[in-house]
Structure formats: structure tokens, C-alpha cells
Amino acid sequence: MKHAVMTIDDIASKNTPAIVDYLVEKKIPTIMFAWGQRVEEYYDNALYALKNGIIVGNHSYSHPFFSKLSMEEAIEEIEKNEAILNKLYQDAGVERKYRPFRFPYGDKGGENKDALQEYFRKNGFDKVKDTQIPYAIWKEMGLDKDIDTFWTFDFAEWQIRPDSGVTFDDILARTREVNPELGKSLLTDEDGSHLLILHAHDETEELVPEYYRTLLDLLLDNGFVFDEPEFIRL
């Protein structure tokens, strides 16, 4: 069986409610990582996600490269968004049970990496359960020890832009490309267990309407089972 835990980054956006409706329709449990400035801009759409059973995690306030920040600035980015998310959960009338975090761009903070992991451990952040992920590279990279939420496969559909030369066909082809580290492609990973990442970008929606539906339907049609995210405290 092919398993996956679904994550979607960079909410809130204009398109967030439509994505949420799709996830509810297909019963795909999802963690959406919210960027504080965008929650402020599209507050009702972030509320809509929460009210429809999405777990909303922290993706910083202004989406910086954490390796370019001092430790003090990094914590401010995290905590400013924590306050926004606390209010969001309160306004939605939803109990905030879990506090996952994802670094923008997967940038774990450069020389502050260890100090940031220690900060997450001491301040109640939750690690998305990853013990089911079977790939050796996950442990080789130390991702099993990190509290923040990384991924095994990025659809990279955010690369579709008018001037990038990347098309939706390229993105679809990536799901069939063999990953040299895993020795198989996403769609042929028969006993795989993935942590997947998509992005809630309005720019992508404009160029490829309902891109998320096409990509996730492809996985469902290929036998993927989307698991409820679980959390562990390290």
C-alpha cells in the first residue's frame, strides 16, 4: 500500500477555501502551514480551513530565509505567527492540540539550526510522526531527529510561472521520475510512505486551475492512502 501524509504550504490565499473543499470532499487529512502575513490578509480563508478540520501549523510570520536571521529575529518570526495562530484557533472555536512548524524554503536556519531545534523542543512544538518513513536518506539527513516538518516529495508546482519555463506537464512527469536516492518514483513506490508538500499559491491557480485536484486525484487513482497526521514529542 502506498501511504502519504499531506501538507500544503503558504496559506492563506484567495484559493484556500476551494482547496479545503476539495480535501474535505476526498477525505484527505491535511496540515496546512500558514504564513502570518497571509493569514492577516486572508483571515476568513484561514478560519475556513480550521473550521473544516484542517490542522494549521506555523510557517513563520513573513516567510524569510532563516539562515539569514539572527536567533533573536528567528524567534520573533516564529512567535509573532504563534500569536496570530492562537487567535485564529480561538476565533474558529477549535482547540489547538498540535503545533507543527515548517521552515520557509526548508531553510533550517544555518548556524542557528541546533539552537532552533532546541527552541522547538523546549517550547511545545510537535514533530509530525515520521517513524513510518522507510527511506534511508531520511535518517542519513538527520530528519528523524528534527522537530520541524520536512518532506519526502515536493510536487514543486510552485515553479510553474510565466517566465520559469516549467509547465504543468513537467510537474506531472516528476511524479513518474525515479528518485535516485529512493530507487523509485512517487507513483511506483508500492510500499512507500511519503510526507508530501503542495502550495496554496493563487499564481499557480491562475495558470493551472485546480492543479491540486489534478495532482491529488492522480495519487488517489494510483492507490495512495492519505493517513491522518500523527504527532510525537521529542
Ligand SMILES: [Zn+2]
Ligand atoms: Zn512557504
